[in-house]
Amino acid sequence: MICFDHVVFFRSDRMILNDISFEINSTERVAILGGSGEGKTTILRLILRLLVPDNGRIIIDGEDITSKPEQQLRVVRRKFSIVFQDGALFDSLTVKENVAFYLREYTSMSEIEIDKKVRELLSFVDVENAIDLMPEELSGGMLRRVAIARSLAAQNPKMFLYDEPTSDLDPLSAAKIRNLILNLDENKRGFIVVTHEIRDALKLGNRFLFIKNGKILFDGNKEEFINTDIPELLEFLENS
Amino acid sequence: MKNGLLKRKLLNLFFEVDSYYKMSTKGITAIFRPPIYFKDLIEQMDYIGSGTLFIVLLVALFIGMALSLQISAEFAILGLRMYTGRVVGISIISEIGPVASALVFAGRAGSGMASELGTMILGHQVDTLRVFGIDPYRKLIFPRIIGSVIMLPALTIIADMTSLLGGYYITSIVNNQSSTVYWDSIRIAMQSQYVAAGSIKPFVFGFIISSLSCYTGFTTHGGAAGLKTSTTRAFVLSTILIIISDFVVTKVVLFLFGYSV
Numbered sequence: 473m474i475c476f477d478h479v480v481f482f483r484s485d486r487m488i489l490n491d492i493s494f495e496i497n498s499t500e501r502v503a504i505l506g507g508s509g510e511g512k513t514t515i516l517r518l519i520l521r522l523l524v525p526d527n528g529r530i531i532i533d534g535e536d537i538t539s540k541p542e543q544q545l546r547v548v549r550r551k552f553s554i555v556f557q558d559g560a561l562f563d564s565l566t567v568k569e570n571v572a573f574y575l576r577e578y579t580s581m582s583e584i585e586i587d588k589k590v591r592e593l594l595s596f597v598d599v600e601n602a603i604d605l606m607p608e609e610l611s612g613g614m615l616r617r618v619a620i621a622r623s624l625a626a627q628n629p630k631m632f633l634y635d636e637p638t639s640d641l642d643p644l645s646a647a648k649i650r651n652l653i654l655n656l657d658e659n660k661r662g663f664i665v666v667t668h669e670i671r672d673a674l675k676l677g678n679r680f681l682f683i684k685n686g687k688i689l690f691d692g693n694k695e696e697f698i699n700t701d702i703p704e705l706l707e708f709l710e711n712s
Numbered sequence: 713m714k715n716g717l718l719k720r721k722l723l724n725l726f727f728e729v730d731s732y733y734k735m736s737t738k739g740i741t742a743i744f745r746p747p748i749y750f751k752d753l754i755e756q757m758d759y760i761g762s763g764t765l766f767i768v769l770l771v772a773l774f775i776g777m778a779l780s781l782q783i784s785a786e787f788a789i790l791g792l793r794m795y796t797g798r799v800v801g802i803s804i805i806s807e808i809g810p811v812a813s814a815l816v817f818a819g820r821a822g823s824g825m826a827s828e829l830g831t832m833i834l835g836h837q838v839d840t841l842r843v844f845g846i847d848p849y850r851k852l853i854f855p856r857i858i859g860s861v862i863m864l865p866a867l868t869i870i871a872d873m874t875s876l877l878g879g880y881y882i883t884s885i886v887n888n889q890s891s892t893v894y895w896d897s898i899r900i901a902m903q904s905q906y907v908a909a910g911s912i913k914p915f916v917f918g919f920i921i922s923s924l925s926c927y928t929g930f931t932t933h934g935g936a937a938g939l940k941t942s943t944t945r946a947f948v949l950s951t952i953l954i955i956i957s958d959f960v961v962t963k964v965v966l967f968l969f970g971y972s973v
Contacts, residue, residue: 517839520839522839522842522843542847545842556835556840558835558836560840562837562840563837574844577844577846578844626843626844
């Protein structure tokens with residue numbers, strides 16, 4: 473479904489991704505690991521074409537989206553649902569308005585129907601009590617769960633993208649988020665989770681990519697990951 | 713080495729101007745491409761207008777009083793106190809009113825726009841809009857630019873009136889000059905070129921402040937330090953361009969009215 477073909481990406485003068493290639497199926501559970509600033513989030517943003525690669529091609533479902541105009545990207549983006557680090561909720565809107573945002577913008581649902589749908593989604597992620605709160609009043613874990621509810625309201629994606637879903641969370645909240653991510657997988661929809669938390673990666677993924685200095689140094693399954701002899705990955709695992 | 717650096721700086725400047733132009737164009741032309749976010753426009757007008765009104769009133773009142781005080785003192789020596797209203801009127805309507813309102817507006821509304829949009833960029837809220845298929849230029853830039861172009865002229869009219877009242881207080885109530893003389897000298901002085909200059913400037917300033925602030929906000933990067941830079945940059949660039957465009961508009965208006973200055 474997702475194909476990166478010799479992708480190169482620069483930020484200012486710094487090369488973030490250096491000629492990387494990989495393919496990911498929509499049913500796979502992929503964990504992308506790497507240190508801070510190694511380009512993990514950049515990969516998610518490239519998949520959604522929120523960034524344009526400096527070289528190479530990005531192919532989604534056989535369609536080259538590398539130079540597609542912005543107006544035509546909505547169809548591609550609807551195939552994914554992304555939860556950004558810290559949730560990226562609209563901070564001038566309440567939790568309800570955040571979750572209802574897409575429904576109000578694109579559907580002809582009545583306010584009663586929207587309210588019902590929003591409550592249903594918030595109940596699914598276990599934050600129904602926060603419906604009238606502002607994002608600033610939520611804890612880190614609640615923010616991510618609301619963001620997941622909002623992404624579910626927005627579209628019926630083929631695949632989920634998670635950017636550091638448990639960073640800065642207490643162990644209990646992190647466990648809740650991990651379970652939620654796994655629950656969403658029950659319809660055989662895959663996901664890509666970008667993280668530097670080994671625990672997250674091992675619990676969630678069945679395929680692992682490790683990035684360092686703009687290159688993919690490791691791409692394999694859990695067993696290969698645990699038994700790796702790649703020095704850079706070993707160092708990363710030892711220091712995590 | 714120096715040539716290389718200069719070339720790179722010029723190229724960067726060119727790219728910045730190009731991006732600024734493209735962003736402003738997309739923001740303004742959104743009015744011709746539905747959906748138009750009227751609710752956001754009204755919200756922005758409310759935020760910009762009501763948020764800036766009190767500061768504009770306060771600044772305008774004291775500028776009017778200070779100007780009148782200064783001019784009255786000088787004109788008293790020359791025996792020209794009856795012309796105080798005339799000079800205060802021309803200065804306020806064509807020059808000080810629009811510029812002072814614009815500077816307050818840049819400090820209050822412009823910096824607010826830059827920091828709000830910068831926070832949205834850093835917090836991936838703009839990315840979220842794009843993922844949802846919503847054009848951020850229509851949703852975020854259009855209401856801010858159009859809102860500013862509507863509200864700054866309105867604020868300037870209120871500021872002008874307040875300054876003139878401040879001048880009236882000093883001239884007529886404190887210095888005991890006839891109020892009829894004060895208001896009549898303003899009325900007589902109000903020739904087309906002064907009114908035209910004073911009317912055109914707020915529209916130009918409104919566009920400059922909002923588009924620059926949106927641009928600096930939208931190009932924020934580098935966390936809290938980047939946000940600080942964007943907000944400062946929005947105000948500094950707006951201030952410089954307000955002063956330069958003030959001169960240009962004045963020159964053009966005077967030229968159009970046949971003045972060879």
